[in-house]
Amino acid sequence: AEITPKPEKPLFITTPIYYVNGDPHVGHLYTSLLADSYTRFARLREIPMFFLSGIDEHGQKVGQSAAEKNIEPKAWCDIMNDNFLKFFENVSICPDRFIRTTDKDHEEAVFAVWNKLKANDDIYKGKYEGWYCLSDEAFVPELNVQDVTDPVTGKVTKMTIDSNRPVEWLVEENYMFRLSKYQQPLLDWIDANPTCIVPEFRRNEIYNFVKSGLNDISVSRKSVKWGIPVPDDPSHTIYVWIDALANYITAAGYPGDIVHLDEQHQICQSKTKITGLSVTKPVWPADIQIVGKDIIKFHAIYWPAFLLALNLPVYKKLVVHGWWTKDRMKISKSAGNQFEIPDELKIIGGPFAVDAFRYILLKESNISIDCDYSLNVVKSIVNADLADQYGNLLLRCTAAAINPAQIVPVPPPSVLDAKYHNLVEVPAEAPANSPLTLEDLKLIAKINSTAALVDAAMWELDTQAAIGAICSLNSVTNGYVQTNEPWKLAKQLKDKPDNAEIQTKLSTILYLMIEAVRVASTLLLPFMPSAAAYSLDRLAIPAENRTVQHCHFGVAQPGTKIDGKRDPLFPKILETEAAPKAQ
């Protein structure tokens, strides 16, 4: 398979901006990891990227959290901003801009959005009377509300059917947005863009929902003080979802179209920073907007409608993923079933626990499913993929018992022939006049075909398939090492140092192993940035050779000194460590 061609403009990728009514948890981490690994992969392909994430600071929900702590809302948001930044940095998530909805340029963009909608008569003054769900910060139609009886107290509460959260009756004079006017334009947009919402079943859901009819929505709140005031009518604040969704165009420079970045917007200044960003071309429309399925309606209906009303192009693709669950229940702040990530990192242990954790989340889930988190999952992935396979392969390439010279070995020139750089189909017979066997060619073909598989999968944000392709390379390499038993050859060579045949065989096998581990490590950089870079350091691969372009056989420089330390990358998790904690 060919590698997908490079796009013309910088790719703009976004995550939702997270509410600061509680600390970040694994759900936020997962969405951000999808964006971070995609960005890192694109950069390995030398594609310019603009990665945006941030926090959603306004609204009743955040305002209440601050009130409960007896802190001014802005001061509370400052504390939470630091928590989120630290969290991101600790897990090597490096957006180019980390936006806050209290940022000055955002407030100006929101004013501009409001004024334009108002000037176009898309906003009018009306009255909202109906249900409001505080947890979702959403107005809820009657059809989506049900009575839920508490089995113990017998108390009846009105709850949303979708998210199973309480609602309250709200009567307010509000500004309304003419969503109904955009029903047909939305249907036309979905019709014309087969991949505007993925997975496809979500696109179908949205299409049917829009088709069934859209009501105008309330876009201001009178009773909420913690928000951006409505221009010329400060007795209202702008509904938190208009404010929040606009963040994506604020970062793109709205009402202009050029990205402005200053120091305070950037995080990960330390060792984890990926690359400096220079954006001189407009980045809007966003190429990929990633969200969880809980907020699909806001992103697949309201947001495109606002964009159409603003006369801006709609994003190219909305990627909607499922939930991380614990015992099949969505992990969330309100359910209180989130776990402490540092505890999980302790269980994983070793110098690269963060990398292992990133790898686990990205391998175990894909965007179409809900995924249950458990210690068994953690244990099996760490032990099988990372300790037994990948980590062990690195040790074997660099171990003195197999590689006593501690160099990238020097195989005969015929092994390094350029014709093997692109070999992906194994010929029927082994080549004449070459030490390469059919087994060797199979491994070379595997090395050469893995990058294209990872590339194709990452383009679809299928981290599970991308990591699966790398695992498959590692597994083939492992099989190759088991079959060829290079440690035996090394032992024989110790006894007969002048035996040219053994020498050739060992150097060829070892060279192939190093090439396989080098390519696997390069392709693992997006998922495990520190561990993979460490492996490449051990193999003395220069920084300029750590790109997708170099993910083919024949790149490692024979004779280069390597680093044969013996510490394992990923210690195995023992049975006792993974046992469920005592109640």
Ligand code: ME8
């Ligand atoms: O909704 N599994 O913020 P939020 C997977 N501020 N992903 C999860 C998850 C889980 N259990 N829990 C949360 C908001 N997420 C708004 C967004 S955007 C303009 C405004 C992730 O803090 C997932 O991406 O409730 C979900 O959509 C998002 O966090 C919700 O974060």
